[in-house]
Each structure stands twice: as C-alpha cells, then as structure tokens.
Amino acid sequence: MNILYDDNMPYAKEYFRGLGQALPFTAGALDNTLLANCEALLVRSTTKVDAALLNEAPNLRYVATATAGFNHLSLTDLTARGIHWYSAGGCNARAVAEYVLACLYVLAQRDGFLLSNKTVAVVGVGNVGSTLKSLLQSVGIKVIAYDPPRATRDPAFISAEFSQVLKADIISLHTPLVKDGDFPTEHMFDASVLETLGPQQILINACRGEVLDNAALLALMRKDQSSMPKVILDCWEHEPEIDRELLPYITFASAHTAGHSLEGKARGTDMVYADLCRFLSLPLTLTLEDFLPVFSLSAEQTQKLHDVSASESTQTIVCESIKCMYDIENDDSFFRRYMAKSHSFSELRRNYHVRREWPAAKIAIQNKKAASVLGELGFKLANDSK
Template identity: 45%
Template sequence: MKIYADENMPLVQAFFAPLGDVSLFNGRNVTAAQLADADILLVRSVTQVDDALLASNQKLKFVGTATIGTDHIDLGYLASRDIAFTSAPGCNAQSVVEYVLSSLWLLAEKYQWQLSEKVVGVVGVGSIGSILVQALQVLGIKVLQCDPLRAEREPQFEHTEFISVCQQADIMSFHTPLHVDGRYPTKHLLNKETLALLQPHCALINASRGAVIDNAALLRDLSCAVQRRPVVLDVWEHEPDILNALLPFVDIATAHIAGHSIEGKARGTEMLYQQCCRVLQQPATTALASLLPRPAMEKLQISPNFGLPDVQNLARLLYDVRRDDALLRNYLHSHGFDWLRKNYPPRREFSSLQLSGSLIPAYLPQLGFNLAQ
C-alpha cells in the first residue's frame, strides 16, 4: 500500500509504516504526478486537495488532514469519488490556547493591563474556542462568546452577535474556520467596516485563518490610528507571501505555529492513523503515549503560597511567545515563512509538566497541567 504524507507531519513513519510504504512530500509544492499511485494521502493546511491534485490518481482510498479546518479540501469531490476522508478536530486545540494565553500575558505586561478588568470576545467557539473560553473564565476574565452556528444548535449557548462583540470587547480572539460563502461567511469577517466599530484600544488576536481578517484593511487601520491597537497575528493572508508592511505594526508576529506543540502536531497524526485503521478494518496497534519524547522538565513542586498571578510564570517555563516572534522577525526575509514552520523548535504543552504539592489549586488541572502520580 502506497502512503504519501506531508514532510512536516510528525511521527507519520512510526504510525503508518506498519500499514504500507510511506513517502514524504513538500505540502506546498506537491504535484498530481507525485501522487498518481497513492492509496492513502495525508496532508496539512498548505495542500489544496481537489480534482487537479488527484487528476492522475485512480486508486486513492483515504485522505486525511492533520488540521481542524478543512477549507483546503474539496469535500464534494472526494465524496463523488467515494474516497474516505477525516480531519483532526481538536488535535492542537490546547496548543493554540496556550499560545493565546502567552500572548495575553505578554500584552498585559507590555501595556500594564489588569486582565481581570478586560472583556475578551472569542469569535468561533468550537474545538479551540471552547477550551479558550474555559481557560479565560478559570483565570477570572470576562468572556463574550460569538458562534452563530452553536447558537442555532444549542438554545442554552450564551451567544453575542459579532457586531456587539466588536463594540464591547477590549480584546478579540479569532478561532473560526474560514468560510467563503454560506449563511455565515468568515472571510474578511474583520474588514474596513467592522474595524471601524471597534473601540480604539481593542486588541486583536488571530490564530485561526489569515483571511478571517482583511490584512490590507488592518494595515490601513493601524497606520492611520492615533492610538494604535495591540495586534497578535499567527496567521496571515496569502501565506507564505505575507503582507510584510504589517510587521512593524504588530506586537506579536508568528509563522502559523500556534498549534505546533509536539503534542498538538503528533495528536493530529494519531487521529488520522486511528481513522485510517477503521477504514481499512485493521487494528490500531500504535499509541501516541509510547512515542512522545521525554520532556526536559517533568515534575515541579509548588507551595501553598502559589496563587493565580503565578500561573503565567509557571506557563513561561514551558512556552513564551516572544521566542516565536523573534524567530519570525529575524529569519522571515532570509529563510522564508515555510522554513520557519518546517524548522520550528520543540514546544511542550502544559500537560507535559506534572505538579506536586500539599495544596494544588483546582484551576491548574483545568488549564491543562497534570498532577504528579
């Protein structure tokens, strides 16, 4: 069986080699000819899977994307050819949440905010947004949730219309899929008109899809503002050819790596492997826990004096977004956007650190930390 996988998909050999011959490809530049004999195709968000890519292939059985979003997949075309498909919803949700929290703590330090006095609007409350909402509430931060699809399905869901979030929020964090059309399109959800609705000080965080924010309109907003709003961008329109003129106006700029923790990326591979085994009616014999490397820091003892203000210091032992901002600013022009993603240094999630102590606050496991056994 021929298995083709994106070269940036971790542990793909360990998971899929028992199922067949695994070949790796550059997800940005892969061609139809390369995939002509593929039985299984495993991609990430940089690969457009459609009739053009699969034109030379007549034997494909399974396509998997190690991402939450599926806007790069022509689902209708796959269905028309009876090709099984799966994505990896929630695989890197915790990683993205930790990125957002690190960004919030950094902005709070830079601008001397009290986050407990801020209102955060979370736009898109799915796999990632729901975990972020829980984390913010645990930290005592007021949250407005915006997700019209959930509001339709769940009568008890506390939904705030997008326009109202724009008008009320001190910080907006975007976690919505990219929908170009439909009842709730999200392409350029934040544009010239909606940017004008924001409070002048409203901070923006985008760790969803680049085109959710009109980057050209954002540049005009920032370059003309008397009081420049804080901005965090992990995703950009037209990646890898991003709007370089935005960089001087952005507080934190990273190369679409919010979900790139070791656990987050590997979890996506595991989810594809498990679903592929179901499709092939074969047992899934490999588990992620046996493949993860031993973390540099395994256990930490905290005292009864540990309090909520200490959480950010604990989190920074594992991840500080300033590292990734510095990497992009120093290497983007010399090495390129995709190089930054491919050569991303290891990052572990909160769960890799086991905490011990006589009195461990309940909010620490709620944020994702493990308790020592």
C-alpha cells in the same frame, strides 16, 4: 495498501508502517510516480489536494489531513470521485488556546494590567474556541461566546450579539473561513468593524488570515496607530506571501504556528491513524502515549520558578510558568528577524521548534493560589506545591 504521508507528520512512520507500504514525501515535492500507485494520501495544510493532484492518482481511495483545517482539500473533487476524506478536527485546539493565553499573560505583565479583570470575546466556539473558553472560565476570566452558526445547530448554545463582541476588552478569532452562506467569515473584521475598536482593546487572529482584512488593518494603522487596538497575528492573509509592511504595527507576530505543539501535531497523526484503521476495518494497536517523550523543565527553569513563586503576584507566577513552556516574545522576535531577510514563511513554519503543551509539565509552586490557577490551566503540580 500504498500509503504516502507528509514527512512533517510526527511519528507517521511508526503509525502507518503496519498498515501497508508507507512512504514519506516532502510538501511541495510530491512525486507524480508515487502518486500513480498511491491509495491513501496523508497530508498537512501545505499540500493542496485538488483536481490536478487527483488526476495523477487514479488509484486513490483515501485522503486525510493531519490538521484541523481542511481548506486545502477540494471536497467537491474528492466527493465526485468517491474518495473518502478525513480531517483531524480539534487536534491542535489546546495548543491554540495555550498560545492565546500565553500572549495575554505576557501582554498583561508587560503593560501592567490584571488579566482577571478583562472580558474576552471568543469568536467561533468550535473545537478551539470551546477549549479557550473553558480554560479562561476555569481561572475566573469572563467570556463572551459568539457563534451564530452554532446557535442555529445547537439549541443549547446561546450566542452573544456581535455588538457585545466589539465592546469586549479582548477579541480572539477562532472561526473557519466561510466565503458565502448566511454566516460568512471572510473579512468579518473589515475596515468598518476595525474602525469601531479602540486602543484599550486587544484583537487576536489565530484562525484564518482572511477573517481579518489585512489591507484595511494596515491602512488604518498607518493613518493613526494610536487609535487602534493592539493586534496579535498568528494567521495572515495571502500566506505564505504575507504583507510584511504590517509587521511594525503588530504587537505579537508568529508564522501560523499557534497550533504547532508537539502534542497538537502528533495528535493529528494519531487521529488520522485511527480513521484510516476504521476505513480499513483494522484494530487500533497504537496510542499517542506510545510516542510522546517525557518532558521536564531544566534545572535553571525550576530554580527560577522556585525563586519567583515565593514572593511575586499570582499573575506573575502564572506568566513565568507559561513562559517556561512557551515564550511568545521569543517567537515574535525570531519571526521579525527572519521575515526581514526572507520571504520563506513556509520554511519558517516547517522548521518550527518543538513546543510542548502545559499538561506535559510537572512543576512545584509554593504560592497556593498560583498553584491552583496553574492546575486549572492543565499544569501537573508536584506534591510540594500543595
């Protein structure tokens, strides 16, 4: 089988070379001569698979995206041509959930509030929302779960009312982009909804940019920022051509990289590999554990956690532990500096640094309560932390 894979898929060469002739391509520079003979096309969200591309690939039988979202795939065209398609739903769920929690713990420390006293509304309780909900509840944070479409499909799931969402201390968006039907999400948070929120609230968008009306948000912020909630944006309307005038009003900003952990991206590759093997009726011979490198904190980080865990509050210890794995303030600062000089939002995403998920870390924490919280969040605890 002739396979083309995005060169930004971790371990793709190792996964796919045993399944046929596997060649890499760079998003935005897909060679039409390669497409002519391609039978399996493996992409990320930066490659749009539409009728124009399919016209260049007459032998194509299989398309997969190593991402949870699949708005970049024209399902109508794929189905019409009888091409099997697959998306790696849930591959980055933990990474996005960790991003949200990292933002909240840092913001809680910076602004002097107890996260454990807050209520979080999770809007969209699919792979990401369910993971976030589980992590929040595991450490005793109250969650309001809002997902009417899921409630219609799953009798066991009871969705909150939207009015309850708007009263929550923190609102975190994790819906797909749906433009029509009974439950559209495009501009779910438009001017009329945004105006009901207040400065004591936090609004996070880590799903699709169009779920939150960026133009309306900018207009309201310009009018009276003091009456608006704190806003954390990982996803922006019109990516990669985002409205940079929004940046000064955003509390934490990032380049649609909430899900860009090494595990999240590699898990996407692994899931595509598994589905392609099923498509070809081949046995699975590789697993994610075959590739992920061993992770360890630096000596400096280890010493810092040792020092802080003896005397600080539980929230401080948890926050500092999270920052050893991922510091949103660093991403935010870099993003602002980069976007002040460049329009290359896509390039920033492509060259994003390696970030590991919390279960990769093994840490020693003296404070038993903090160690318990970190254990619930997925950190591995060294023996001397017990």
